Amino acid sequence: MNSTATGTSCVEWAVVGSDVGPLLLAATDAGLVGVFFHARERALGKTLEMLSARLGAELVEIPEATVASSRLAEPARQLAGYFAGTLREFDLPLDWSLTSGFNRQVLRELYEAVPYGAVVGYGDLAHRVGQPGGAQAVGAAMGANPLPVVVPCHRVVESGGGLGGFGGGLETKRVLLALEGVLPRPLF
Known part of the structure; x- marks a missing residue:
């Protein structure tokens, strides 16, 4: 399922581990809006500033311990499955609003x-x-x-x-x- 956000008021984000290093995941009510590599201190701040400016939304950090109960739960689960070699096709709602x-x-x-x-x-x-x-x-x-x-x-x-x-x-x-x-x- 694919969609585009309109009037997004809140973007949930979290950093999750992966086989290629920490990834910043971001999601709106419409779906996953961003996956960003190298989510370490220096790059993290710039990425969050960009998300806030481009989406015009409040950013809400989801602690890693509570990702499973957030809108990031399914993207995090599917990415873990992909890196484990058990998932070959993502089935996620996507928010395409960062591209046009x-x-x-x-x-x-x-x-x-x-x-x-x-x-x-x-x-x-x-x-x-x-x-x-x-x-x-x-x-x-x-x-x-x-x-x-x-x-x-x-x-x-x-x-x-x-x-x-x-x-x-x-x-x-x-x-x-x-x-x-x-x-x-x-x-x-």
Whole structure:
């Protein structure tokens, strides 16, 4: 189920652990609105400021001990299942209000049409949304993805076989692609 928030008054957020480091999860009444990598002190403050400004909403921190009784419970549970290798497809209400226009179109196509264990080229994704020659614009959309992992921008790669970029860092992209069986797991 997908939706877009209107008139959001409160954003619940929490930091949860994952195989790629701490993730900041944020949700509105409409659904999961953000998944942010590297949720440590320095980056955390900047991310929270951005969320408050872009959503025009009060931010409410949910202590890790009470995440299970908040609107973040299901996103946290499904992300844990994904990292454990037991969940291959997210089934969450999403709040797309942090993205719009071309970026939203590209991210929705990615979310709906590129399954677990598959990859797509930047140019191929541009072609799918009716913008042949728009590979760089697709790259910009991936870099602006507010819902990484759930909206799997790690599955977008260069047509020549290179990994391309990744907002969470290339090592994180490698870990996610290895988890999905696209790349071999590191030996050590």
